[in-house]
Amino acid sequence: MSADPAIANAAGRPVARRVLRDSVYEVLLERVMDGSSPAGSSLNIDSLARQLGVSPTPVREALAQMEHTGLVSRVALKGYRVADPLSDEQMEELVDARAAIELAAVEKSVARHADLLADLRVAHAHHVLSAHRITRLRQEGPPPGFTDLREYFAADWNFHLVIMRGSGNRYLLQMAESLSAHVHRLRQTIDHEIYDVDQAVAEHAAVLAAFESGDPAAPAAAMRAHLAGVASRSRGLD
Template structure:
């Protein structure tokens, strides 16, 4: 299994969480490809940690649907599964709808400006065909409402289900269809700025449901022996 060349990237104080996030991000961005076999010793060497936090991370990633394990045989990166992504999409759309509904009454010009700036970076990243930057800017855009909602339960649900969707979003943001999201974001900003929490919440939900288009780009699922 090829792993990134950099080693020792995790601070000792956050071994478990950072091991999880590092492996998760490598799966989402395609560094660890669908169907790729995972070796906990190699992952531990890459991250500069013992095998224990790596094994714990792989267990969490299996619960999130990003890793598949056949006991005694292999652990692999789960193939991109449109059915699982659709299930995650429904939950994620509902959580972002709730986040915006709860956040808009708390918004000031600061939050509106943050959303607008994130969407500008998002549009610029799409123009450069920089998918990683587009994903990061999209996270920042939607994160404004999630943070402002101050709802830890909502954030926990998104933490579990968003990574599965991010693999589908990479397909969308790699195609011309991703440009549609810029206009969808602009509509959300306008509605938030006018204080229309219900309409803004509906627009946020529709934004995530528009990811349906990416399912048409879903590659054939991988397989393992």
């Protein structure tokens, strides 16, 4: 099979197809998350391939990958379309699943908190810096774009992943990483003009302080309060 001419690197060698698929995935994800491709809109593979200057294959592969996150759905004989935002019931189930996994990881991490603290402090510092950048952009303009928000969400999620890794349970970590794709749908439902950076930073600080306290019950209580706050804000109650 000949290489797609749009994916040659500077040395003239074809870039791995997986790299191209991932690049297409990022473009399509941005369109869905920033509203450029609104809920219910169709995603025509050939049209997208022409727009992106690639063959249909990486577009098809990227859409199949996105289908697993629930952000797009495939309708027989009609192709792909952007999925509707999470319903209240789906949102509750996603938050419940996340809480079950994360609280189990927190409880297992408590016994190893001395080894966890350094990484958790670094992750929190990165989250704080990302949050400050979002706040500054909101105040000074232009408004935060997808790339800015993606960086912030990555820093936010990494704080949680540090605890997952600290649990020492590889299967909890795998489940959390799998669930992270579905968290995109939770963010898709939140109005782009509503940001919870201040609340999230404060709640992460409380989780970090709980681990630093040495109280074995404090980290789970702090994480439970944080996840309750996330659930409340995702429903627009705050």
